[in-house]
Structures are given as structure tokens and as C-alpha cells.
Amino acid sequence: MxxxxxxxxxxxxxxxxxxxxxxxxxxxxxxxxxxxxxxxxxxxxxxxxxxxxxxxxxxxxxxxxxxxxxxxxxxxxxxxxxxxxxxxxxxxxxxxxxxxxVPEQEGVRRTPPQPGLLEKTGLLAIAAWDETIDILAFIGEATVGFVRFLFGRAHYRRVDLFLLIQECGANALPIVSLISFLVGMILAFVGSVQLAKYGAQNYISDMVGLGMSREMGALMTAIIMTGRTGAAFAAQLGSMQVNDEIDALKTMGFSEIEFLVVPRMLALILMMPLLCVYADLMGMAGGSLVGFGLYDISILEYSQHILARLRFQDFAVGVGKSVIFGVLVAISGCMRGMQCGRSSQDVGMAATSAVVTGIVMIVCADAVMTLIVISMKW
Amino acid sequence: MGEPHITVTDLTMAYGDMVIQRDMNFTVNRGDIFIVMGGSGCGKSTLLRHMIGLKQPAKGSIFYQNLSFWDASPKQRRRLMMKMGVSYQSGALFSSMTLAENIALPLSAFTKLKRHEIREIVSLKLALVGLAGFEGYYPAEISGGMQKRAGLARAMALDPDILFFDEPSAGLDPISSRLLDDLILNLRDNLGETIVVVTHELPSIFAIGNNSVFLDGESKTIIAQGDPKTLLAECEIPKVKQFLTRGSSRNDDKLASGATKA
The missing domain is CATH 3.30.750.24 (STAS domain)
Structure with a gap:
């Protein structure tokens, strides 16, 4: 002063x-x-x-x-x-x-506990066990809710469902296009360098077609949707938790699973296969660009190769996977949102954790499904 | 005390084309407990947002002493805002910080105080609002009334000249609300602060206010101002009378205590 x-x-x-x-x-x-x-x-x-x-x-x-x-x-x-x-x-x-x-009340003041190494290990183990139980319980509840939906007994707002379908379907097209087109190009580019050594560059189309339809289309769509939609679900349900909106739903007699989780799951189950097929085609288009640009393979030749090589099963495998991935994205997003605490920081953590959980579950599930598919010789 | 502290001249508030209130003129003197009252949706909170610098007036100015807030340089404006403390309706505490961290935030950012000095000021402020010992709690772990008081402790962190309250007693039980009124009176009496309160709680209005404006939602302007007690006794405008007697427009004296009905 x-x-x-x-x-x-x-x-x-x-x-x-x-x-x-x-x-x-x-x-x-x-x-x-x-x-x-x-x-x-x-x-x-x-x-x-x-x-x-x-x-x-x-x-x-x-x-x-x-x-x-x-x-x-x-x-x-x-x-x-x-x-x-x-x-x-x-x-x-x-x-x-x-x-x-107002004198300080006795017992109000707290000192944060400082656990030792052993205690920390124990706490982590307990937390991991609780987490497993939570995931299983949530999957169980979601299944019950979904079955009720199939019998037409679930309460939800139809307009919400359509908005969600739009959000996870049409609105996701630009990013899915970009990523799968580029992934197709990368597949073609990396593979063609090897194939060209044996003069087999004509097989680029087979490789890209198989890779996209059986594996990459579904996997890339799932990862995009985890980051895009799974995180959004977690943040949305999390902030509803913070604002007591979920409590309000419960007290009105709605089941939060039927009202919030089932429509989201359904929207993803319906849209993921479509996005997956779309991503497959975009990836093949990306591959054809590389074939045309680097090895003078005409678009006609490229597509004829693909048509001759790809079977219906190849697409079916990818689409089947994408349905499972849709369920996993919905479950990880909604579960983390419902488990969200009551502060703004918790909402951020819920979104992060939804993406991490989602990607881990997707990659693990993909490994298992690929093994099954190969051993069944589909 | 007594000199004009906040002067509002020809203030018109609007959201886009929708005018909320127009041609507002009033003066808040140093040491006043100034009440902004009126029915729901008449623009009380909007007026508060204009006074604390969150929203720019469509027309008119707000003077702090002789400095027009919206004509001042950004630096002067920041200075002015640091001299204001705002207690928001729902507390507006940062939910990811403990109460102590909430209160320490402005202290560590805007003063050169050392860490232990900040800790002591934080404890003092919490003790002042009756929350001694709650330093380590997160906002979600305490009740709504306590959150509100903690919000007030944060508003007082920098020893502001002017304290603004948005609906301080909304959602509080009558006793907590009364304690908060006493606290507001105490702050004014002991620190000589100017206090602006947005409220429609009649008991509070009469207990603490010594000056007020009444905003009318229909005519979109101030229709009465002055000491609320004088307004109750003398004001002949039916709307004001009705508001201050809780809905009855008759002139009985039993209605003066109408706030205790229901």
C-alpha cells in the first residue's frame, strides 16, 4: 500500500x-x-x-x-x-x-491415514476383488435389464434411444471414415513393400480385404467408439450422479439400468455392426488408393480380386466381433458413469477409466474371439 | 461509514434482446447491509452478476467509489474484484478440493503469505463460520448448510471490502438461517464491510437489511427502495406491500408478523 x-x-x-x-x-x-x-x-x-x-x-x-x-x-x-x-x-x-x-467438536478433525507397504498391498488386493465383483454385478444387472427390454417390460424414453442411435451412428461416421481409410492405406503400404519383393503386389487387395473385414474394421471402430462414445456415456452419467439426477430417477421408480444403460447398450449393438461394415469398405478404399498410386493396380482389378477372394464369413466374423465390442463399450462407459463419485474430479476420472476399461476389455475379448474363430476354422 | 460505496446509474440489464430490468439507479453506502429483493425471475441474481463483474451491462454503469467498473482497465477491474467476496447460492466450492484448499486457493494465488500463515488464516475463517476442525473435509462430505458457510469462509478469505450473498438462507433451516444472519451482522459491525444480499426470505430481510431495492418483474424496473422496515410501514405500492406481508394486501397489523404464518 x-x-x-x-x-x-x-x-x-x-x-x-x-x-x-x-x-x-x-x-x-x-x-x-x-x-x-x-x-x-x-x-x-x-x-x-x-x-x-x-x-x-x-x-x-x-x-x-x-x-x-x-x-x-x-x-x-x-x-x-x-x-x-x-x-x-x-x-x-x-x-x-x-x-x-462454535468450539471445535471433538472427533471432527481428521488426520489422513498413512498405510504401510503391507497394508497398501492388502488394500489394493481388496480393491481389485471388489472391482471384479462390481463388473460382474453390473454385467448381470445390464443383462437382466436387456432381457426385460426384449420382453417389452423396460421403462425408457424412446426419443432418448433414437438420439443415442444418431449419436453413436451417423455422428460417428466422419471420424470412422478418416481412421479406417488411413488404416487401410497403412495396411496396404506396409504389406505391399513385402509382397512386392516376391512380385506379388497383386495380392494387396486380398490382404487389405481380409485384414479389414476380419479384424481391423471391427477393432478400430471399437477403439474409436470407446474414446468417443464410451467416455461421453461415463461423463454424462457421472454428472447426472453429481446432480442427484440418478437418485431422482430411482425415487420416481425407474430402474436406472433400464432407463439409462439399456438404451445406450442397444444403440451401440445396433450401430456397431453398421459402422464396422462401413469401416471395412473405407479401409479397402484406402488400400486401393495405395495399390493404384504405387503399383498401378486399377480400381477394377483391385475390386475384382477382393470380390473373388472375400467370403461372406470374413465379413460375418468382423461384424460378430463388433456386436460384442458394442456391448463392451456400453458396459464400460455406463458402469464407470454409474460408479462415479460426487465431485467434478470424479467425473473426469470416470471418463478416463471408462476408456481404459473399454480398451482393455476390447483387446482381451478380441484375442479370445480370434483364437476361437481360428480354431473353428471359420 | 455512510459515504457511497457502490453507485448504480441508469443500469439496463439484458440477455440479447430480452430486457430483464431497465433504468436502475441506486446507491449502496459503506457499511450498509443492502437487500436486493423481488419475486422469482425478476432479475435479482442477474443484478448480482452485473455487480460482481460477471456480466456486462447493456447500458449504464456501476461505480465502486468513483471508479466505473466497466470503464476501468482490466488491471483495475481485477483489483476491484479481489476486494469483493461472493458467496454463491449453492456454495460453489471446488468439489475436488478440501475445505482448507478451497479457502487457501485465493490466499496462495494473490498474497505473499507463507504457507503456515495461510494455514492459520484458513483455520480462522473456518472458525468464524462455525466450522472449526473441518479443514480436511471435501465439500461432498458435509451438509448443504455447512457447504454454504464454507463458501462464505472462502468469500472472506481475502478480507474483502464488499461481500455479496446470493440467497444466503435458501435451503437452510430457520435456526441455521438465523445464525447466518447474525454472522452477516457481525461481519458488518466488526469489520465495517459493505454487504449486498440477494434474498426473498422475509425474516432475514427485516433482521439485517438497512437499505434495499425492490425489483419488479412486470414493469421491469425498481419500484421501491429504502429501509425494508420503513417500506413495510409506509410503502403504499400494493405489490411491495404484498411481498413484504407475504401475500396479503390488507392493512392489518397482524400481517406485519405474516412471515411466521404457515
């Missing part, structure tokens, strides 16, 4: 009758350095009968002064010294009274 400010100072003066007077002077505000209280605090011992204050030299004051006075007051209380506040300005006295008005 202005230059005329005087520094805050704190000293003490001994008076007769075992009285100690604390002298406060200068301007006490947040801009000034706080004088040390250690000297005064050291002086406080039960031999004093009373502490008084002299504030004739005191200028401005704010919370800084109050904290010092409170520190001194608390110390005096501890040592059993009487504090006479009559020497303080009215405002200071009033604020101190206010601060003392």
Missing part, C-alpha cells in the same frame, strides 16, 4: 501483579510481513496471572492480526492464563468472539 504504512510490530511489557501486556502497533495487513510470535509464545507460562493488550499504536488490521491473537489466545488457554481482551479494538474483539462461538 502507501509508503506511509508502518510495519506491524509485536512486543510485550511486564506490568505489576504478574500481568503481561502485549503491545501491538503498526498496520497489520496481508501485504506486510507477519512479525514472529515465537518470542511472545515462549514467554507465556503459568506464572502470569493475566494477559492484556495495548493497541494504542495499532493502525489498520485484518485477518493477519486475528490469526496472531488467536494463536496467543489458544496458547494461553493451554497454559491456563487468563486473557483480558478489553484492550483490543471493538471489531477485533467481536471477530475473536465469533471465532470462539
Amino acid at each position: 502507501s509508503a506511509s504504512d508502518t510495519k506491524p510490530s509485536l512486543s510485550s511489557r511486564e506490568l505489576p501483579d504478574r500481568r503481561l501486556e502485549i503491545v501491538l502497533s503498526g498496520d497489520w495487513n496481508a501485504d506486510s510481513a507477519r512479525p514472529s510470535t515465537s518470542e511472545i509464545l515462549a514467554k507465556l507460562n503459568p506464572s502470569w496471572a493475566e494477559i492484556g493488550f495495548d493497541t494504542t499504536g495499532l493502525g489498520q488490521w485484518d485477518s493477519l492480526l486475528l490469526t496472531v491473537l488467536k494463536e496467543i489466545g489458544d496458547q494461553c488457554q493451554l497454559k491456563g492464563i487468563k486473557v483480558n481482551r478489553s484492550g483490543l479494538p471493538d471489531g477485533v474483539r467481536g471477530m475473536l468472539q465469533l471465532a470462539d462461538a
